[in-house]
Amino acid sequence: xxxxxxxxxxxxxxxxxxxxxxxxxxxxxxxxxxxxxxxxxxxxxxxxxxxxxxxxxxxxxxxxxxxxxxxxxxxxxxxxxxxxxxxxxxxxxxxxxxxxxxxxxxxxxxxxxx
Amino acid sequence: xxxxxxxxxxxxxxxxxxxxxxxxxxxxxxxxxxxxxxxxxxxxxxxxxxxxxxxxxxxxxxxxxxxxxxxxxxxxxxxxxxxxxxxxxxxxxxxxxxxxxxxxxxxxxxxxxxxxxx
Numbered sequence: 487x488x489x490x491x492x493x494x495x496x497x498x499x500x501x502x503x504x505x506x507x508x509x510x511x512x513x514x515x516x517x518x519x520x521x522x523x524x525x526x527x528x529x530x531x532x533x534x535x536x537x538x539x540x541x542x543x544x545x546x547x548x549x550x551x552x553x554x555x556x557x558x559x560x561x562x563x564x565x566x567x568x569x570x571x572x573x574x575x576x577x578x579x580x581x582x583x584x585x586x587x588x589x590x591x592x593x594x595x596x597x598x599x600x
Numbered sequence: 601x602x603x604x605x606x607x608x609x610x611x612x613x614x615x616x617x618x619x620x621x622x623x624x625x626x627x628x629x630x631x632x633x634x635x636x637x638x639x640x641x642x643x644x645x646x647x648x649x650x651x652x653x654x655x656x657x658x659x660x661x662x663x664x665x666x667x668x669x670x671x672x673x674x675x676x677x678x679x680x681x682x683x684x685x686x687x688x689x690x691x692x693x694x695x696x697x698x699x700x701x702x703x704x705x706x707x708x709x710x711x712x713x714x715x716x717x718x
Binding site: 518522527528529530531532535575579586587588590591592593595 | 705
């Protein structure tokens, strides 16, 4: 079945370091891919998304490219800040249209030190 | 646009009582709403999918008699935890789905409700 695999955390970085959080997926068809961020005690916020191969989603300095050949959607940021400390979830929507259940990765906790 | 609210944001109840959590789509009509449960430091676990005017579809292992879901209108779904016990303490998150101009349906998430059963 469809699945999402994220790198294990926690990830601890110094401020201004480069961030990569790996996400790979297994799916049939043409899924949409998402990154969500969850700050402590809060719900999920959509960070970015991509709906087709080679699309690049970007927001707040974060970006991820939908790579169909490697079935990946890695999250990157060139210079992290303390305020980026949160849990990041990679998610997949199995079909590009129609209401359908999302499949979430296990989440990667990021801690950025000043 | 596409704002989803939840109420209450946190609730403490005594063991054996029931508690109701509301999920509202504030600026759009949601044909489908989803309820998730999140344990500390873990991912979201989908509990059920509800469509307006019909019975909810529960995921395997979720007790439908314990977690009552009602989706009475296109902007409101409720989750009632009946006869709550300490093991029901968790963070409950809802999401609402609405059609995009592309024809796809995205989920918009509420801020979550923290339930503590004493």
